[in-house]
Amino acid sequence: MKILKKYKLFRREKTPCNEIEADYEKNMDTLRRKLMIRLISGIFGTSLLLLLVFTMVSIRSIDSMLVENFITKLNRSRDERILATEEYYRRIEREMAEGVRSYAAEGSTDFIDKSISRYREMGVDEVALLNGEYRILYQSVEREWLPIKKEIKSLRFQDPLYINKLTIDNDTTYQHIYYKFFQPGGGEYYLYFKLNNSYLNRILARSTFKADILNDEFYVVASNRELESTEYVINDVSKKMLDGRVGIDSFKGELYSYSFIELDETSVYLQVYEDEAVYKAPLTRYKTKISLLWIIAMAGTLTVVVFIKLSAESYSTGAARISVEREGDKRYKFLKRELIDIFDDLEEIEGSLNKLDEFTKNLDTIKGRILHQNKHFIERVREDERIIERVSSHEELKEKIKDKL
Secondary structure (H helix, E strand, C coil): CHHHHHHHHHHHCCCCHHHHHHHHHHHHHHHHHHHHHHHHHHHHHHHHHHHHCCCCHHHHHHHHHHHHHHHHHHHHHHHHHHHHHHHHHHHHHHHHHHHHHHHHHHCCCCCHHHHHHHHHHHCCEEEEEEEEEEEEEEECCCCCCHHHHHHCCCCCCCCCCEEEECEEEEEEEEEEEEEECCCCCCCCCEEEEEECHHHHHHHHHHHEEEEECCCCEEEEEEEEECCCCCCCCCCHHHHHCCCCCCCCEEEEEEEEEEEEEEECCEEEEEEEEEEEEHHHHHHHHHHHHHHHHHHHHHHHHHHHHHHHHHHHHHHHHHHHHHHHHHHHHHCCCHHHHHHHHHHHHHHHHHHHHHHHHHHHHHHHHHHHHHHHHHHHHHHHHHHHHHHHHHHHCCCCHHHHHHHHH
């Protein structure tokens, strides 16, 4: 029976030789495909990780590029404001020169009345014409002109145009500009403009960054920001700027590009600046994405590495097992075939023995029933024997039985 049980187990595992060959090829193909897929996944994950490492290494370079690009834009905005400011003062000079020529040709101040609206658009608040004795020949507003006369007397004109410095008085910015000329027939004349800062503010408003113009007393005389009151700015950057330096500096989280604008015998100072967070924002978003990608890539790569390891081990084990089976088929090919044939012949014997085993079980059941019945009969017999013994020992009872019989 033990042999037959082992034979059953063997029959479940038994496979014909041609099926073993096909199964071997199928298993090998499956293992190759799985290994190839996982190797490709591993290569992809590793490439992703290398790309991530390369990106992380290049963050510093990207940061430097962003700073350089930001500085370039600051400098460009600063230079554009400088050119626009210089062009503004050249335009003022041209307007004054044109007015002088008109007066020299016509001997009349009608040119001022005709041009006053254009002057206003250029930020001119007041216009006046004085002769060599400082007598007012024309004035656009009624006012006390004595301070202006005193100022003209103190000036030394190296050129026809004289630009005074920008000044703040009661939170109001103003600037005096003079043009000295001579009539062909003789005589000195002075054309006077008083400017506000409206046009300068418009020039600065074209900048996408914060922009201020300071005078030589550290006061902001024009800006693209809304100033509630006079702003006095003295810090490391403004000190360098008013020393006549030109450059780039970082101060309290802001990056400054500063320079000066030379206007005749005076100068104004321009600074264009912005929060460093503005140019760092793209890098911050980039770093966040890179960090997330790094976590995903690391998790994916570790998973791929584990899969590759398990696949390699599974492939090695499977290949070794199949190789052993194939080698066994080669060495014991005929013996294995003969054993299979022998056990095929024993299949009928196994069936007969199974029937015999079933018949034996049925016989045991019948035997049990017979033994049970015999036990009952034996008890009856013993009971009868006890009755007979009692009757035999009782004389009177025996007589009664005899009489009845």
